[in-house]
Every structure is written in structure tokens, then in C-alpha cells.
Amino acid sequence: MTDVCFHCGEYVPKGTTLTVTIDDQELALCCHGCQAVARTIVDYGLTDYYKFRSDLPKKNSKFIPEIPGKFNVYDDIRVQESFVESVDGEYREAHLILEGIVCPACIWLIESRLNKLAGVNLIQLNYTTNRARIRWDDSQIQLSKILGSIASLGFTAYPYDPGKRDELLEKERKSQLRRIGLSAVLGIQVMMISVALYAGNWRGMDIDLRIFMQWVNLVLTTPVVFYSALPFFKGAFRDIQYFHPGMDVPVSLGILIAYFGSIEATVSQQGHIYYDSVVMFVFLLLLTRYLEFTARKHASDQLNLFGRILPATATRINTSQDHEECVPVTELVVGDCVLVRPGETIPADAVITRGISSVNESIITGESMSITKQAGDEVIGGSTNVDSPINTEITRVGSDSTVSRIGRLLEEAQSEKPAMTQLANRIASWFVSVVLIIAAVAAWYWWQAGTGSWLPITVSILVVTCPCALSLATPTAITASSVALMRRGIAIIHHDAVENLARATHFIFDKTGTLTFGKLQIVDVVCTSDMNKKECISIAAAIEQHSEHPVALAITDIHEKSESLVASEIINSPGEGISAIVGEERYYLGTPGYINVNTGIVDYQTDKADVESGNISSALLADGQSVLCIFIFSDQIRPSAKKLINFINANGGHTMILSGDQSDIVSSTAKQLDIKEAFSELRPDNKLLILKELQNNAAITAAIGDGINDAPLLAAAHVSIAMGKGADITKISADMILINDELDMLQEGIQIARKTFDVIKQNIVWAIAYNFLALPAAASGLIAPWMAAIGMSLSSLIVVGNATRILKT
């Protein structure tokens, strides 16, 4: 029986005996990262966190507790410039984004910890956006200490520069709130008085009182028309200018005609008033638009990631190569020479001028394995330099950089209107023109008839048909589905995809990084000599101590830090192996080929299957004479994958793997997960061919993958889903992102998509049927404006209510 880590919930590897004591109970932990965090929580009396939390935090395998100066760069005033402001003398205020938050208890934990720091005045944490505003007294405490405290709990805080776009969005949101609020408050009053007037119509009312009340209604409705409804008028004006009648036109016409008609009726004391219709209208429409706006803003907030990617400072070397200085990244220009040490993040797009190293580009491209780069190769700003120092020359900065360009594409993709809404809008504008014509004809006809009822009839026509029909049917359903999906950690980038997800027949999975974690974990250590396991691990850990290579991380994970050996004279061969002197001897750790080249040893046993296209599955530790032990790694399958596959198989979908990995590993994975078809050892173009073949046979394809390897495949599929992995921004090529990598959430996502699609169909059917009946009825004078208003409102409520059913799944 495998234990699970008390802190993060992952499996505890064999032989690990790390624990923490809480309430006199000894609880098992999986790695040093979790232990450090758990002990910090206990030390500061914050164990309530474990009671409050509703979700498990991510495993902290990269946590290295003793790097005292790590955050010192943030105390540099030049670095602070973009996200810190000085307030009242010694006080400073910073905006940060917090990463690693999985539930509200995490935020509580950070807040409680920061509260205990002397010198911190103000902590404002936003539970929705994970942003923090912290004010501190710089004479008592420095920013680096604050960041360090946050890190000691297992979270990371990044500087956050709100930027123009965010400010504008926030202003827009507040403005919309004001308009809705005003229309709601005044609307309630108007309704109250209208009820009184209706009662008066029925039971008799003193004429003076009636006039008084009508005038009060007029006064109350006026701000709603001229302030709250303003966006509709502006939209209608724009629509008319471009001869492209949209829904704003009849909405505006309806509001204005109803309003001025009511004024006329109030003044002349003849005819009906429609103040209640007007305010209801405006309120409902504003409300839907606001909900749509916030759903989109929320989705795009999750993907707004710039502060996390680039580092704060870089080491610049001057041209004569003899002098290094630490400068803020914002000061770098094209042509600067920058030294990037192992473990550091490359500060900007550059080309390597000296050195050879492995670079991890997963943050940009999603590719989880490191790529070897040497002099002349280009590197991307934001990627991590893994094992050796490299000298680079900056090629692009600022808005030209890869990171910025991708961010812009992402923003554009986010703001485009989904095709379904566009289609609805096109039908709507045709429909609008028809309605306007009918209204004009009816107005003329009834004017001719001379009964004075042309006004109410025209208003009825405009009111009864306009908003609910198509304007609300689709957007509300899409908004509701975005919210429902967001709650399950699925961010939608292209809204069309929801429909395709609902109808998908074939689900194509990538293997490494998608069905598996993409991280190496040590499964076994086989000793082939006299040295015991513990000694081997110690030596290996010493050699790999400063490396960020996946193999190194897996080894240091299982190493008991209590007896650390020290390695010196480290020689690194990127992609092959690493060697160092520990104690008296030189040891070698790497692929069989590396061992062979360096020690001449040929006679060794490896049990597991060989390399999986770059994936190392075993590493050997040897001294000069013999192989000491074999480390066997595996890339574990995600537990959440099985649930998803089961669901798809049970519900008429066809599951497949298209992978470039070796056939026996791929087929064993397929067997374990019960995936129906598996293709292995495929090149990217082969994958594409298979996909096209499926599509030619009328399959609707969903592709789930994790990086730029799969980009062409993802782009070609009908709907593409990318694994989130924290700060990746590649995902613009995908339609949806699984933010927390939880495959089983995709199962609920598919259910939601199907329900959304049904709801949209239902709404459109209802809207069309309703209009078919209501329009002729209104044109022939059968519907009084008050009936029209009720009809319209009820219709809108039905459509909106139907959409909220999606939220309940």
C-alpha cells in the first residue's frame, strides 16, 4: 500500500521517511519540498490551513530551502520601479501575482503568515484574481523578506504590472456596474409606482394622484434612458453609420419610442404609458451584457501571465569581457552581452555566443524535455538555462520579443467573437431589418386607420420582438458555459470550440506530458556492486546538486538531505551525462553511452527498454572501474486520465493515442488506460495524416496535447485542448486549456459542452417560435404594449433561465 503525502497528496516514493508532526500525530510526506513547507506551517502556528483547505497544493519538488539571497534582487530600486510605488515617505506598496493557489485556504495561509511580519502594514489579497497588494515600512522590513516568507509556504509571488489594458477593462467594468445599478434601483421604484397605477386603472384612482405618479415615473425613468441605456444608443448609431443593423437598433428604437410616447401620454393625459417596460428592458439587457463581459474577463485574467515569465535582473558583461554587472532586465538593449548561469531564466530573446547547455523551453513551447543549444543557436526569453553557463547576445527586447508577440496574439484571440454569435448576429440584422419594415408598414397602416393606436402598435412590434429572440439566446448560454467550464479549470479561448467539443466523436491523446506527468520519477535503484543504495544515492545527489535537469530533480527528490556529500570539479556533457569528484574518486552519471566513452566499461545490465525519443528511462552511476548502480525512471500516468478515458469510451467516443514514443511503451500505456487505438513512433506529419484521414471520414476530432510538438495537430483538429502547466502561453494554438492539468475535469467539460449545445438549440427554437406568433399578433393590434413588455420580459427570462441550467450541472 503506498502512502500519500499529507501535504500535497501525491504518492510517497518507496523508502522515503520524511514526516511532520501535527497534533502529536506523525504524518508522512513525499519530498523535502513538502516537508519544508509543512514544517513552516507548523512553526508559525498555521496548522488551521489543513482544516480549511478544500484542495491539495501542487507538489513542491523544486523547493530549495537555503538560498538566502534569492530574492535580494527585488530590493533593488531599479527593479522595483515597475511594480512598487513609494507612499508617504518610508512606506512602499507592491502589486504581486501569487502562483500555486489552489483554494481559498492558501490565501488565508499567506495572509496569516504575512500578518506576523513586523513592518507589514497592509495586506490586500484578492481571492478571485490571486493578486496581492502589500504595503510595508521599508525601514523595518524589505521586500525580499516578504517574498521569502511567501516562498517558505510553497507559493511564488511575482511582480505584477497592471498595465494599460487591465486599467481600461477595470474602468469599463465599473462603468457597466454603475449603469446596471442605476437602472436596477430606479427600476424598482418605477415598478412600484406602476403597480399602483395598474391597481388604479382597475379600481379607480384619484386623477390628481394618477397624474402625480405618472410624472414621478417620468422623472425616475429619465436617468435610466439617458445614462444607463447610453451604450445601446451609441451602438445603434455606429450600426446605422456602417449600414449594418445590429440588435442595438431596434433596442434603441424601442426604448426611445416607448419613452417619448409615454411622455406624450403623460403630458396630454391621453393613451398609455410604458415606463415600466423601458426600465425592465434596459436592466435585463445590461445585465446579460455584464455577465458576458465578466466571464470573458475572468477567463483572460487566468491567462495574463507576463510578470511570471521574465526574470527581474540579468548579468550584463561589457564588451571587453572583463566586467559583469547585475542590471534590471528592463534596461537591456539589443546587442547587450548577457551571461546566463545554470538555473537562471534567460532574460530576453538572444543568440548564444559561447557555451553549450540544455535549455528548457516548456514555459514558451510546452515541450517538457530540455533542448541542447550551442553557439549560434537562438534562445527564447523566458526559457530556463538548465545545466551550463552560456554567454548570449540579446536580439530582441520589449514588444518585439517572442513573449510579447505571443501575448498579443492571445489577446486578439480572446477578444474575437465566436462564430456562433457572429452567425446569430447576422441572422439578427436581417431579422431587424424585417422587423423595422413591418413596424413602419404597420405604423403607416394604423395611422391611416386613424384610431390613434398606431403608436402603441408600433411600440408593441418593436418591443415584443427585439431583444430576447437572438440577442440573448446564444450569448447567455455561451456565458453560462464559460463560467461552468472555468469553475472546473477549463479556460476557453475560442468559443466555437464548445460546440465542437459537444459533438466530438474521436478523442486523440498525446502521451508524454498529457496522459503522463512528463516528469521523471525514480521507480527503482538497482545496485550492481558492493555499494549500497543509500551511498549510491548520496553520491549521485552530490553530483546533481546544482543541476535542474529532470534526472537530477528526480534523484535529489529521493535523497535524504541529512548527509550531504560535496562534489567538486563538475564536468557536464549536456544530453549525455555528468561527472564529478566526490571524496577521493571521480564518478560518472549518465547514459550507457556516456559511461562507455568515459570509463571504457561495456559490461552492464539494463533491464528496462531503451530511450524513448529523448526520454531517458535509466541512468547509470559508475566510478572509474565499474557500474555501481542503475537508476530507473518512469514517467507516471496521471490518475485522472483513466476516469476521462472510461467516460469517453462509455459515451460513444473513440479514444486514440498518437505518439512519437516507442511502441511497447505506448501500447502498455494504451492497455493500462483502455484506449481503443494506439499509434506509436509517429512523426508529426504522420500524425497529421491520420487526423486528416479521420476527418475525411466525417469524424469530429478532439486533440488533447501539451506543446508545440503537437501544434500542427492541435490546429488541424476540430477542437484542441492543451494542458495548462502553470505559466505556459503557447496555448493560443489551442481552443481550450486545462489549467490544472486535471483530465477528469474534461469529462465534465464534455458534459457541459453537450448541455450548452442543447440549450442553445432550445433557445433558438423558442425565440423563433415566439416571434412567429408574436409579430403578426402585434402588427394586427392584438397586443397592447404592456402585454408586449411582459411577453418580451418573460421570453428573456425563459431564455436566460434555460441558460442557467448549464451552471447547475
Next chain:
Amino acid sequence: MEILYILIPISLVLIAVIIYALFWAIRSDQYEDMEGPKHQILMDDDRISTDEDDDANQ
């Protein structure tokens, strides 16, 4: 029912106050974080904090 001639104008004044308060609330970011306060209430720290809990020399 003549009392209504007084009551309704009073309610109008009240509405004006309400609207002012609403606009103030929007302006001062009261609606910025709708999730936080819900959780904060439930997670308040009831224990009496001791000196060891506080930061001595971290």
C-alpha cells in the same frame, strides 16, 4: 391618500442617497473581490497568538 404627496418625494430623496452610496461603493472597489470575504469569515483565527508564533529573527 394625500400623504403620498409627501411620502413619494421623501422616497425620492432616499433613492438619491442610495444611488450615491452605490456609486461610492463601485468607485471604492467594494465589488472587486466577491469571493474573499465569504471565506475569510469562516477562516478567522480564534486562537490567542503566542509570542513564539510571531516573527523573531527569520
